[in-house]
Amino acid sequence: MFMNILVIGGTRYFGIYLVEELLAQGHNVTIATRGITKDNYGDKVSRIVFDRTDSDSVKNSLSGKYFDVVYDNLAYCSNDVKYILDVINCNKYIMMSSTSVYEKHLDTMEEEFQTLHKKLIWCSRTDFTYDEAKRHAEYALWQNYNYINAIAVRYPFVIGKGDYTKRLYFYVEHVIKEIPMYIDNIDCQMGFIRSDEAGKFMAFLADKDYSGPINGSSYCTISIGEILGYVTEKTGKEPVLSEDGEKAPYNCEPEYSINTSKAKKLGFRFSNLKDWIYELIDYYIDIIY
Structure with missing residues (x-):
């Protein structure tokens, strides 16, 4: 069934894979952005320009509009959720959340983050740390808008060739260029998801009979030590570890x-992390060399 879908965001990173997958499935897609980042969709999508952090801008752009599905890739705090859901009509709202809402451990499950009995604070993105602001975004969704058919997708770190955060790249670059770095969790096993798979899983959820939080992650885990060891094996360069070095992005x-x-x-199978992460590291090595 083809649907009328709004994607808030969709011009960067895994949002691009989401939009491309929705278009491949034949849906009518509208993207809502600030209009700053150019896209390559041409006339395949409709466009709305707004500032999603400004309630008046959101209201003027979306009030009275209906979409079968709304994807919100940019909901970082409770106000972000409020500004959208107070004005738009939709059959399903799919919010990009994060595994940062958890106190993470091995085999972290959705039920471990409880949202209904926590105090909701209406906040902007700068009022709290990233993880706490994300928690309040979910408090808002499940406490104030529980009448809406909604999904909160929780991903760990999303990595891929278009990763503008360059967090994984940091480790590869520092080994090759012998730049000292401080790492406080070198042996901890961690989870990741590939950027294209992150977009495809979100698109997969469009027509699924499901509501509530849902995790997404590649199978298997890897440690920073394993990543550094692979770079050393490929380049002959040893990591320079120092308490006075640059703090690594996955610290803590x-x-x-x-x-x-x-x-x-639901029928979605994620890839195995170790089937593709070394190819991504090779890509970074080639860029640096």
Whole structure:
């Protein structure tokens, strides 16, 4: 069934894969952005230009409009959720959340983050740290808009060739260029998801009979030590580890893995992390060399 779908965001990183997958499925897609980042969709999508952090801008752009599905890739806080859901009509709202809402550990499951009995604070993105702001975005969704058919997709770190955060790239570059770095969790196993798969899983959820939070993550885990060891094996360069070095971007992450049994039950199978992450590291090595 072809649907009328709004994607808030969709011009960067895995949002591009989401839009491309929705278009491949034949849906009518509208993207809502600030109009700053150019896209390559041509006349295949409709466009709305707004500032989603400004309630008046959102209201003027979306009030009275109906979409079968709304994807919100840019919901970072409770106000972000409120500004959208107070004005738009939709059959399903799919919010990009994060596994940062959890106290993560091995085999982290959706039910471990409870949202209904926590105090909701209406906040902007700068009022809290990233993880706490994301928690309040979910508090808003499940406490104030529980009448809406909604899904909160929780991903760990999304990595891929278009990763503008360059967090994984940091480790590869520092090994090759022998730049000292400080790492506080070198042996912790961690979960990741590939950017194209992140977009495809979100598109997969469009017509699924499911509501509530859902995890997405590649199968298997890897440690920073394994990543550094692979770069050393490929380049002959040894990492320079120092307490005075640059702080590594994945510092403070605990050992964890993300349970994806709910996604599997719906029929989506994620790839195995170790089937593709070394190819991505090779890509970074080639760029640096």
